[in-house]
Amino acid sequence: MQDNKCFKGLIPAVITPMKENREIDEDAFDEYLRWIVPQGVVGLAVNVDTGGVVGLAVNVDTGEGPTLTSEERSTLLGIARERLGRSKVLVAGLTAGSTETAKREARIAADAGADVMLVFPNTGFRGMPQDAEAIRGYHSEIAEAGDIDLMLFQLQDALGGIELGEGSLRALASLERVVAIKEATFDFSKFKRTMALFREIESETGREIAFLTGNDNFVLESFLWGCDGALIGAGAQDTRSLVRCFKACSEGDWEKAVSLAKSYQPLIDAVFAPPVRDYRTRTKACLYLQGVIPNKVVRPPLVELAESELEGLRRALTAAGLKVVN
Numbered sequence: 501m502q503d504n505k506c507f508k509g510l511i512p513a514v515i516t517p518m519k520e521n522r523e524i525d526e527d528a529f530d531e532y533l534r535w536i537v538p539q540g541v542v543g544l545a546v547n548v549d550t551g552g553v554v555g556l557a558v559n560v561d562t563g564e565g566p567t568l569t570s571e572e573r574s575t576l577l578g579i580a581r582e583r584l585g586r587s588k589v590l591v592a593g594l595t596a597g598s599t600e601t602a603k604r605e606a607r608i609a610a611d612a613g614a615d616v617m618l619v620f621p622n623t624g625f626r627g628m629p630q631d632a633e634a635i636r637g638y639h640s641e642i643a644e645a646g647d648i649d650l651m652l653f654q655l656q657d658a659l660g661g662i663e664l665g666e667g668s669l670r671a672l673a674s675l676e677r678v679v680a681i682k683e684a685t686f687d688f689s690k691f692k693r694t695m696a697l698f699r700e701i702e703s704e705t706g707r708e709i710a711f712l713t714g715n716d717n718f719v720l721e722s723f724l725w726g727c728d729g730a731l732i733g734a735g736a737q738d739t740r741s742l743v744r745c746f747k748a749c750s751e752g753d754w755e756k757a758v759s760l761a762k763s764y765q766p767l768i769d770a771v772f773a774p775p776v777r778d779y780r781t782r783t784k785a786c787l788y789l790q791g792v793i794p795n796k797v798v799r800p801p802l803v804e805l806a807e808s809e810l811e812g813l814r815r816a817l818t819a820a821g822l823k824v825v826n
Contacts, residue, residue: 502615502649502679506589507710507728509554510743512735513562515784516576518797523811524572526579528793532695533583535792539739540733552743555589556580559609560618561659562780565593567799570605574612574627581613588788588798591651595620597647599641606646612724618651618682618731619641630664636671643677654679654694655714658776663690665823666697673701673709682731691715709739710799716779720761723749733779734768736822737786761818781805786813791825 514536515710533556540553558580559573571594581590592614596602597651606617618643618763621813625635643650652672654659663685664672683694689711698711713722716734722745723730735742741764748757771782781798785805788796798804805813817824 504708511555511731514556516563557591560593577612603645609644632668632671680710681712767820
């Protein structure tokens, strides 16, 4: 099982570069990872206790995971595993319509080198009241089939998520293979309540479950409130600034943390502006504008950002101090 310390820092939810024909671009993906991972060790000791980029999340929402085939997801995980080595955690996104499909995907991901499955909410559990035992059973079968650790996912409705009630969260937290939760309701009050619940569960059981923010709209506040780390799409681009902010918060350097947030948050807000679902295409566009990836192609049903929409992102990138080459 993964140690809680391996989550203490930034886990970028990485994008998946595509060729013009909308096939995955393996070479561009590898180059992108070569660009992003070193940003987490600039000015830091290479040690998970200090923060930094402590891992990668592949095949998640930012990476258009639901649009990829099983073979493509396996390929991307293999590239990421090689690039990360064994000292950092590799998180694989899991989306599935059925339990059997989820179990099969967990086995594929584990064979490809994933350490942890980020289990996306299954639409079969939408609506109230929730069936806590059914939700627990779904996650349990995934962990057993893949012989792999799990990260729970509390996700806002606008991105197809489900907000889990206390009963469901307690039932899930009782699973031995649950090592972390990503909280991404984009609601600070809900974030605080869920974090308090998991701290209470830790106190009751003696088990540590890493509490990660997925709330790109209040990254600094998440750090200040004491989350263990972050697994966020915003980490896919201005990675260095987020790493430095997390480190500043961990050292109690609040002035530096606030200064960094004032620099990076306007860019994040531009990317995650309504409709929030378009953050995927905007993130790719930003990386293309920086010259990190060769184009901004996305896979349908996502729609590539129009040229007329790029100027606002150019301004946001420049204001954040990032180089624009396209």
